[in-house]
Amino acid sequence: MFVGSYPLRLDEKGRLALPVRYRELVAGGMVIKKGQERCIYGLTMARVAEQSAALKQMAPADTTAGRMHARMSFGSMVEVEADKTGRITIPATLREYAGLDRDVVVVGVDTRFEIWDAATWAAYEAEQEAVFAAMESEGMPTLS
Template sequence: MFQGSQSINMDAKGRMAIPSKYRDVLTAACSGRLVVTANPYERCLNIYPEHQWRDVAATLSALPNAKKSVRRIQRLVLGNATELEMDGNGRVLLPAILREYAGLDKKLVLVGLNEKAELWSEESWNALLEEQDDDELAEELQGLTL
C-alpha cells in the first residue's frame, strides 16, 4: 500500500496532507481512518491503515509483559496510538505529543514500507540516510539479494 518517499509540509496547527497517491487507496481500504503511534526503535512515527493497526495491536497486546523491555514497547506503541481520520482535503491532525516525540517540524518525509508508513522530520531522515552502517549484516539479511 505505501511505497516510496514523499516530502510533505506540516502546517502550524500540526496538520499534514496525505499524499494524493495514497488518498483513494486509503479511502477504499479503511475509509480514510488511520492510526499513528511512536516508533519504538527510532524517533519517527508509524502510520497504519486502521485494519492493519488492529493486527499490530493484537500482536503487541498478546506479548507476556513480565519483562521491562516488553512493557516499554507496549507503553510506547499502544499507549501513544491515536486514531486519525482524513478530512475532506486529505489532511490529518498529528497529536502534539507525537510531534514532539519525533521532533517533527514543518518539513516532513513520509516513507512507505508497504503495510505501514514512517513519518520523519526531514532533518532526521536526511541524517539517517547519511549514517555509515559498520555493523555486521543481520543474519536475516545475509542471503538477501535485491
C-alpha cells in the same frame, strides 16, 4: 502497500496532507503512533489488529518487556481521520517526540508509513546508504 518517499510540509496547526497514493489505503481508518528512531508510524486499523495478535504471540503481557512494548506502542496511538483534502492533524505530543516542525518526509515502509523530520531523515538516509550499498544481499527474500 506503502512505498516511496515524499517531502512535505506541516502547516501551522500541525496538519499534514497525506500523499495521494496513501489516502485510499487509509480510507478504512488509521492510527499514528510513536515509532523507533524518533519518527511517527502511520498504520491502518487492519495492521493494528495484526500487530495486536502478533504482540500476544511474541511477549506475554505478564512480562516487563511485554507490558512495556504494549504500553509504548498502543499507549501512544492516536486515531486520525483525513479531512476532505487528505490532511491529518498530528498531535503536539507526537510532533514533539519526532521533532517535527515544518519540513517532513513521509516514507513508505510496506505495511506502514513513517513521518520524519526532513533533516533527521536526510542524516539517517546518508548514514544508512553506505551500509545498504555494501550489503551482500538485499536483506529481503528473493523471488524466482
